[in-house]
Amino acid sequence: MEEQLRGDYMSIKFIEDKGCFHLKTKNTSYIIGLFKGKYLVHGYWGGKINDPNTDEMVIYEDFNSFSPNPDIEDKTYSLDTLNQEYGFYGKSDYRNPAIEVEYENGSRITELYYESHSIVGKKVGLRALPSAYAVEGDRVSTLRIDLRDPVESLLVSLYYCVYEDYDIITRFVEVKNKSCGKIKLNNVSSLCMDFEENEFEFIQLVGSWVREREIVRQPVGRGTHIIESKRGASSHHKNPFVALARRNTDEFQGQVYGFNLLYSGSFRSLIEVNAYNQMRFTMGLNPFNFSWNLFPGEVFESPEVVMAYSQEGLNGMSRLLHSFYKERLIRGEYKDRERPILMNNWEATYFDFDEEKIISLAKEGADLGIELFVLDDGWFGKRNSDKASLGDWIVNREKLSSGIEGLAHRINSLGMKFGIWVEPEMVSPDSDLYRSHPDWCIHVPNRTKSEGRNQLILDLSRREICNYILEKLTNLFESANIEYVKWDMNRSMTDVYSIGLSSEDQRQMEHRYYLGLYGILEELTKRFPRILFESCCGGGGRFDPAMLFYMPQTWTSDNTDAISRLSIQYGTSLAYPQAAMGAHVSIIPNHQTGRVTDLKIRGDVAMSANFGYELDLTKLSQGEKEEIREQIRWYKANRKLIQYGEFYRLKSPFHGNETAWMITDRDKTEFILYYYRVLKTPNMPRRRLRLKYLDSGREYIDTYTKRKYYGDVLMNLGIVIPHFPGDFKSHVIHFKAKE
Ligand code: DGJ
Numbered sequence: 001m002e003e004q005l006r007g008d009y010m011s012i013k014f015i016e017d018k019g020c021f022h023l024k025t026k027n028t029s030y031i032i033g034l035f036k037g038k039y040l041v042h043g044y045w046g047g048k049i050n051d052p053n054t055d056e057m058v059i060y061e062d063f064n065s066f067s068p069n070p071d072i073e074d075k076t077y078s079l080d081t082l083n084q085e086y087g088f089y090g091k092s093d094y095r096n097p098a099i100e101v102e103y104e105n106g107s108r109i110t111e112l113y114y115e116s117h118s119i120v121g122k123k124v125g126l127r128a129l130p131s132a133y134a135v136e137g138d139r140v141s142t143l144r145i146d147l148r149d150p151v152e153s154l155l156v157s158l159y160y161c162v163y164e165d166y167d168i169i170t171r172f173v174e175v176k177n178k179s180c181g182k183i184k185l186n187n188v189s190s191l192c193m194d195f196e197e198n199e200f201e202f203i204q205l206v207g208s209w210v211r212e213r214e215i216v217r218q219p220v221g222r223g224t225h226i227i228e229s230k231r232g233a234s235s236h237h238k239n240p241f242v243a244l245a246r247r248n249t250d251e252f253q254g255q256v257y258g259f260n261l262l263y264s265g266s267f268r269s270l271i272e273v274n275a276y277n278q279m280r281f282t283m284g285l286n287p288f289n290f291s292w293n294l295f296p297g298e299v300f301e302s303p304e305v306v307m308a309y310s311q312e313g314l315n316g317m318s319r320l321l322h323s324f325y326k327e328r329l330i331r332g333e334y335k336d337r338e339r340p341i342l343m344n345n346w347e348a349t350y351f352d353f354d355e356e357k358i359i360s361l362a363k364e365g366a367d368l369g370i371e372l373f374v375l376d377d378g379w380f381g382k383r384n385s386d387k388a389s390l391g392d393w394i395v396n397r398e399k400l401s402s403g404i405e406g407l408a409h410r411i412n413s414l415g416m417k418f419g420i421w422v423e424p425e426m427v428s429p430d431s432d433l434y435r436s437h438p439d440w441c442i443h444v445p446n447r448t449k450s451e452g453r454n455q456l457i458l459d460l461s462r463r464e465i466c467n468y469i470l471e472k473l474t475n476l477f478e479s480a481n482i483e484y485v486k487w488d489m490n491r492s493m494t495d496v497y498s499i500g501l502s503s504e505d506q507r508q509m510e511h512r513y514y515l516g517l518y519g520i521l522e523e524l525t526k527r528f529p530r531i532l533f534e535s536c537c538g539g540g541g542r543f544d545p546a547m548l549f550y551m552p553q554t555w556t557s558d559n560t561d562a563i564s565r566l567s568i569q570y571g572t573s574l575a576y577p578q579a580a581m582g583a584h585v586s587i588i589p590n591h592q593t594g595r596v597t598d599l600k601i602r603g604d605v606a607m608s609a610n611f612g613y614e615l616d617l618t619k620l621s622q623g624e625k626e627e628i629r630e631q632i633r634w635y636k637a638n639r640k641l642i643q644y645g646e647f648y649r650l651k652s653p654f655h656g657n658e659t660a661w662m663i664t665d666r667d668k669t670e671f672i673l674y675y676y677r678v679l680k681t682p683n684m685p686r687r688r689l690r691l692k693y694l695d696s697g698r699e700y701i702d703t704y705t706k707r708k709y710y711g712d713v714l715m716n717l718g719i720v721i722p723h724f725p726g727d728f729k730s731h732v733i734h735f736k737a738k739e
Pocket of ligand 1: 376377490536537557
């Protein structure tokens with residue numbers, strides 16, 4: 001017997017006689033078994049299976065008395081070895097549980113048994129957290145499975161949202177207290193998945209400030225791997241993204257599972273291999289500094305995880321995530337709109353500017369074809385260094401005599417849009433805001449407040465502080481023709497404590513901070529739909545899908561060096577689309593690395609993402625200005641393809657001296673090849689680069705040289721990379737298919 005959504009629509013089925021749920025997307029199947037009518041077990045996730053006509057969806061064996069039997073009537077199984085869908089503690093499963101609770105009697109034992117399920121033909125959204133959405137006509141459906149603890153009346157609802165055409169499933173969890181006592185949640189993972197074996201390698205994006213998202217790939221060994229942030233931000237150090245790849249998987253082929261958490265705060269992912277080489281994967285809020293008191297009737301929701309499975313290697317996985325984020329996560333007016341080429345005065349002036357300097361930069365930019373001027377840090381209060389004034393969002397008239405309104409007007413009359421930098425989550429101890437509200441920052445009373453970049457973090461777990469920020473920013477954004485906002489956040493959290501919470505609730509603080517932040521962002525993006533928001537956290541310290549839900553682009557890194565950017569942008573592209581990545585040409589020697597590279601490679605790297613300039617254009621030679629004019633002309637001519645095309649990695653900067661990637665349109669009628677070489681190797685013959693993802697029968701024309709190549713030639717034989725003398729070289733070719 002099958003329960004299905006509609007006659008013609010069957011992305012989720014409950015197959016009662018087999019005791020399983022079958023979730024199907026275009027190319028994948030996800031199967032959840034119902035073992036003994038009550039245990040929810042992970043059956044399968046992978047390539048599409050039409051009909052799971054097997055009686056062996058669940059393999060179970062009784063091992064020994066050290067894997068005890070939860071069921072005294074049937075001693076043939078133990079939860080220690082069953083592949084579970086949401087593991088719990090206390091009834092014979094010794095792996096890290098997906099959920100950890102504490103009841104009023106002090107017991108931490110949990111039993112979660114299937115109670116019921118429902119299937120709806122829509123995407124179920126979250127209440128207060130960012131989540132992927134659906135639009136009219138999408139083939140999307142949601143399965144909710146309710147699990148109940150028979151003793152403690154704890155209801156755990158697992159949600160599976162199946163996006164059939166995107167080959168994406170998202171998961172999240174709701175926990176409801178149906179008892180009459182308090183229940184303490186010490187850990188609520190967004191997902192848990194047990195794999196039968198551990199023949200995998202895991203890939204994570206690790207790094208630090210100015211060295212974000214390096215790709216690190218390691219075998220899944222025995223024991224536990226932890227990928228986490230405890231910094232109060234998703235962080236530069238670990239991105240909330242993990243891939244589990246079969247050992248032979250590379251960019252182009254092989255099986256890979258990708259997981260990405262929609263959350264901007266501390267998170268944790270565990271990969272645990274038990275004594276039987278079974279592998280558990282969990283992802284969610286970091287339980288390290290988390291605990292939530294759930295009172296009778298209350299509900300707690302976890303953040304959502306996006307899951308992508310591909311048999312076409314890492315590029316296949318990235319393509320799924322990119323199109324999903326572009327189409328079903330990013331919102332607002334700029335979702336599909338070409339993003340303006342911007343110039344930002346930060347590396348040009350730092351804090352040292354006045355109105356005439358800004359106007360002289362903008363004039364130069366406008367003349368070269370730049371479309372948006374972004375006024376960075378230093379325009380408010382007494383902010384002449386990073387030591388003061390965060391929180392005092394009032395223009396400094398000594399620097400900008402016309403005020404923000406007047407400056408925006410002057411910039412607009414040059415034919416450019418005007419944008420502004422803010423860092424609203426922060427307060428400087430030397431600020432009027434701090435002097436009037438010294439207790440508004442995150443701190444523990446009677447303890448010294450730890451500063452980072454001379455600043456403290458406002459306690460957004462408190463409603464009145466969120467309201468204050470909303471009011472101040474609304475006034476600012478209404479005060480002038482502001483069409484872009486860069487939203488920065490420049491330190492990790494310390495002293496995590498809120499004077500607005502009872503001692504019992506202190507471990508809610510960080511999550512409440514993010515609920516506060518998301519509330520502010522939701523409101524502001526609603527109030528100012530015309531503003532293009534770019535998120536930033538000292539560069540890429542919060543490059544996560546939750547921020548993309550509110551802000552369609554992110555400043556990828558404070559490191560603008562072209563060679564560093566190769567790895568940063570390559571690593572970022574594993575999960576995130578190129579239109580989400582801010583990439584600027586800056587001055588040499590580079591301010592972060594001291595490296596000297598040509599304007600050409602600086603442009604060629606930045607022009608594969610969301611493009612801009614961040615240098616003093618007034619100090620450039622005529623020749624350099626002409627080169628920039630040409631870069632801008634070329635980028636504008638190809639912008640739609642660059643920002644919204646399909647991005648594929650060809651050669652990894654993590655594996656050698658060369659990097660290559662390409663961007664194609666969906667129909668393979670046009671593409672751009674980007675090739676970069678770091679160091680010149682002496683006395684080497686020219687080499688060929690083999691392309692991918694083209695139409696083999698089509699003829700493509702290099703639009704510059706007019707040379708023609710068939711797709712199969714480009715993919716099988718490859719294209720010859722010309723000789724270039726010197727280090728740090730690049731070669732970019734635009735191809736069009738012959739009509
Ligand atoms: C950190 C950002 O990443 C930079 O681009 C710049 O905006 C500074 N903050 C300003 O303080």
